Amino acid sequence: MTDMGGRRDTGRSAQQEAQDAAQQRGTEAQQRGAEAQQRGTEARPTVPEARRSEEGRRAPMGMGxxxxxxxxxxxxxxxxxxxxxxxxxxxxxxxxxxxxxxxxxxxxxxxxxxxxxxxxxxxxxxxxxxxxxxxxxxxxxxxxxxxxxxxxxxxxxxxxxxxxxxxxxxxxxxxxxxxxxxxxxxxxxxx
CATH class of the missing domain: 1.20.120 (Four Helix Bundle (Hemerythrin (Met), subunit A))
Incomplete structure (x- = not known):
């Protein structure tokens, strides 16, 4: 069955689907990073990764x-x-x-x-x-x-x-x- 928006009704909520999509993007980003390390280059962050807060990262002593x-x-x-x-x-x-x-x-x-x-x-x-x-x-x-x-x-x-x-x-x-x-x-x- 499909709803009015053309989506297929699988019995899962939109929130669950969004969580699955976010998890899939995170897995893909990790895979790209691993591939880039094997090639010896750094992976470019995706837009969601680039927008993450810097709160978790702290400058090492001597840098702040x-x-x-x-x-x-x-x-x-x-x-x-x-x-x-x-x-x-x-x-x-x-x-x-x-x-x-x-x-x-x-x-x-x-x-x-x-x-x-x-x-x-x-x-x-x-x-x-x-x-x-x-x-x-x-x-x-x-x-x-x-x-x-x-x-x-x-x-x-x-x-x-x-x-x-x-x-x-x-x-x-x-x-x-x-x-x-x-x-x-x-x-x-x-x-």
């Missing part, structure tokens, strides 16, 4: 936006470490370079003590920057703590070299932003 922020945060931490090293070495080598004497600072350590504080921060910041750059989750928390300490150290030595300290404080704040706001990308990228 989270990687950009992690790379940025790790790089900023390492650069901050180098800047702290410059500050520390300058204080060790030439204490006359700074605008005020060590007694004019907020905390009256001599410049040699401040130099070693900045050098120690430098080593820790560079190491933590490499850890964040490498995608280590602990690097985010250690980085936040170290950058906060570096910010405080730069604030306390503001009178010694104001322009340098203001620039360093600004970079410290940017690093804190990158680690605090976008640091969660470390966990999501590794999941």
């Amino acid at each position: 936006a989270e990687s950009g922020w992690l790379t940025y945060a790790g790089t900023v931490l390492a650069v901050l470490g180098v800047f702290q090293l410059i500050w520390g070495l300058t204080a060790l080598v030439n204490t006359g370079y700074y605008i005020v004497g060590s007694t004019g600072l907020a905390v009256a350590f001599n410049y040699t003590a401040w130099a070693w504080i900045h050098i120690a921060l430098a080593a820790l910041l560079i190491g933590t920057g490499l850890a964040v750059f490498g995608g280590q989750a602990w690097g985010r928390y250690v980085g936040l703590a170290l950058v906060s300490l570096a910010l405080i150290a730069n604030f306390l030595t503001l009178a010694a070299f104001p322009i340098w300290s203001i620039v360093m404080i600004a970079v410290d704040l940017i690093a804190i932003y990158a680690l605090a706001v976008h640091g969660r990308d470390t966990e999501t990228a590794r999941a």
Whole structure:
């Protein structure tokens, strides 16, 4: 028997027929893909395959936006470490370079003590920057703590070299932003 549309009535619903047709198209696409692999070429996706959502596919680590922020945060931490090293070495080598004497600072350590504080921060910041750059989750928390300490150290030595300290404080704040706001990308990228 046929219905008004010219279809033959087989006792199956239209939904079942549509499911069978979709399954048949999927099987044909798999067969074309297998044939293309045997020939050494890639199969072109059919229209339904091309329209599929990208939700199921995730960019590998190093390819997404989270990687950009992690790379940025790790790089900023390492650069901050180098800047702290410059500050520390300058204080060790030439204490006359700074605008005020060590007694004019907020905390009256001599410049040699401040130099070693900045050098120690430098080593820790560079190491933590490499850890964040490498995608280590602990690097985010250690980085936040170290950058906060570096910010405080730069604030306390503001009178010694104001322009340098203001620039360093600004970079410290940017690093804190990158680690605090976008640091969660470390966990999501590794999941």
